[in-house]
Amino acid sequence: MSRCDRFETEAVLLLERGLPLDEHFSACPDCLAAQAFYDRLRQRLAAVGEGDQPPVGWQVGVWERIEQQRGRRRWRPWWGLVPVALAASLAAVLLVRMPEPEPVFLKAEIEAGPSVQRGDEAKPGDSLRLTSSTGGARHAELRVYRNDAELVLSCSAESPCSRKGEDLQATLVLNGIGRYQPLLLFSKNPLPKASTQGLEADTEAALAAGAEIELGKEIVVR
Amino acid sequence: MLSLIHEPRESPGTPPDPERAALAALDRGSSDDALALLMREYGTAVYRYCRQMMADDDLAQEVQQMTFVQAHEGLARFARRSSLRSWLFGIARHRCLDHLKMHRRRYKRFGPIEEASDLPEPGGSAEDRLSERSVARVLESCLRGLAPRVRTAVLLRYQQGLSYPEIARLSNEKAPALQVRVARALPLLRRCLEERGVAP
Numbered sequence: 001m002s003r004c005d006r007f008e009t010e011a012v013l014l015l016e017r018g019l020p021l022d023e024h025f026s027a028c029p030d031c032l033a034a035q036a037f038y039d040r041l042r043q044r045l046a047a048v049g050e051g052d053q054p055p056v057g058w059q060v061g062v063w064e065r066i067e068q069q070r071g072r073r074r075w076r077p078w079w080g081l082v083p084v085a086l087a088a089s090l091a092a093v094l095l096v097r098m099p100e101p102e103p104v105f106l107k108a109e110i111e112a113g114p115s116v117q118r119g120d121e122a123k124p125g126d127s128l129r130l131t132s133s134t135g136g137a138r139h140a141e142l143r144v145y146r147n148d149a150e151l152v153l154s155c156s157a158e159s160p161c162s163r164k165g166e167d168l169q170a171t172l173v174l175n176g177i178g179r180y181q182p183l184l185l186f187s188k189n190p191l192p193k194a195s196t197q198g199l200e201a202d203t204e205a206a207l208a209a210g211a212e213i214e215l216g217k218e219i220v221v222r
Numbered sequence: 223m224l225s226l227i228h229e230p231r232e233s234p235g236t237p238p239d240p241e242r243a244a245l246a247a248l249d250r251g252s253s254d255d256a257l258a259l260l261m262r263e264y265g266t267a268v269y270r271y272c273r274q275m276m277a278d279d280d281l282a283q284e285v286q287q288m289t290f291v292q293a294h295e296g297l298a299r300f301a302r303r304s305s306l307r308s309w310l311f312g313i314a315r316h317r318c319l320d321h322l323k324m325h326r327r328r329y330k331r332f333g334p335i336e337e338a339s340d341l342p343e344p345g346g347s348a349e350d351r352l353s354e355r356s357v358a359r360v361l362e363s364c365l366r367g368l369a370p371r372v373r374t375a376v377l378l379r380y381q382q383g384l385s386y387p388e389i390a391r392l393s394n395e396k397a398p399a400l401q402v403r404v405a406r407a408l409p410l411l412r413r414c415l416e417e418r419g420v421a422p
Binding site: 008012013015016017037038040041042043044045046047048049050052053054055058059061062065066069215218220222 | 257258261265266269270271273274282283286287288290291294295323324357358361362365376377380381383386394396398401402404405408409411412415421422
């Protein structure tokens with residue numbers, strides 16, 4: 001005998017939406033059993049981690065971090081800047097003698113379409129501008145996956161990417177709604193080609209080949 | 223001039239509403255006092271949420287602290303369009319998802335952080351199945367099996383008891399989409415529990 005699955009396919013969502021259930025659900029034994037199960041499950045979820053307590057005195061850590069930030073912003077008298085200036089001069093000398101690559105980063109910004117002005121919200125037709133530094137890696141590639149499944153951008157030096165030294169940039173028009181995950185892959189070895197199997201499989205293959213990955217901010221287009 | 227302003231008075235013995243006390247501190251220009259009140263009132267709840275999101279004590283502590291540090295930075299500009307509580311959980315949610323994203327890289331390279339050793343095997347002993355702690359532990363492990371965006375919606379709705387409109391506002395998503403996400407997650411949790419021979 002097959003089990004009635006209407007409770008899971010219909011009623012669970014109706015209950016989440018605060019809507020009433022039809023008569024079937026008060027007569028069907030499978031549905032009544034399912035309802036009882038989900039009632040208990042919701043109660044259990046309310047109690048999840050009930051015993052979890054932050055360590056005693058955790059607030060001290062918060063205040064210490066806030067004080068550190070305040071210290072960094074605080075004005076210093078000019079003589080207080082002498083050691084800073086000396087350290088900066090020394091650092092400048094060392095930097096001239098031993099040039100270090102820029103740290104790796106990947107920045108993802110939204111550029112609104114020509115007729116629209118908005119903040120961070122992305123809409124179809126907006127552009128995603130990626131700016132990155134490859135940290136001196138010989139091989140680097142920018143990729144963007146839509147909904148973790150569809151590869152919508154993959155380039156290294158060729159269009160739509162442009163590379164100047166360590167700077168690698170690209171712009172992508174966001175045509176469809178969904179979640180867009182930008183990545184910068186970099187390595188001293190050649191990078192494995194992107195497959196059609198999506199973000200998880202591709203990042204796994206890249207890491208297995210010794211590449212490193214920098215994740216950019218996920219952009220949601222709605 | 224007589225001005226008639228209705229100010230609801232708290233009855234004697236009633237603890238002061240922490241939200242109002244924190245907002246009053248902000249009105250006085252004291253973000254420090256407001257933060258102290260928020261930490262006292264919501265510190266444990268934020269930790270509980272982070273602990274379930276991160277499944278790691280140290281990371282949960284780190285994210286909880288970062289949440290309150292970031293709250294302190296933003297308190298002076300708090301726009302009062304939501305409760306301070308849901309605003310705080312908005313920060314915590316963001317921080318947790320960010321941390322999880324960063325850890326995905328490490329996870330890929332070094333393999334899963336979680337070990338399954340603390341979980342009863344499917345069809346474990348009857349004693350295990352009946353034990354309250356065991357049920358809670360299995361449910362926590364089933365929650366960890368959900369994708370972070372799904373897990374956060376389930377936890378904010380049921381562990382923290384936030385309404386869908388509140389979750390929608392703090393996460394910048396649509397309430398109907400969140401309802402669908404949670405409604406799809408509950409049967410997954412059911413199956414996970416049943417596979418392990420556990421009834422809630």
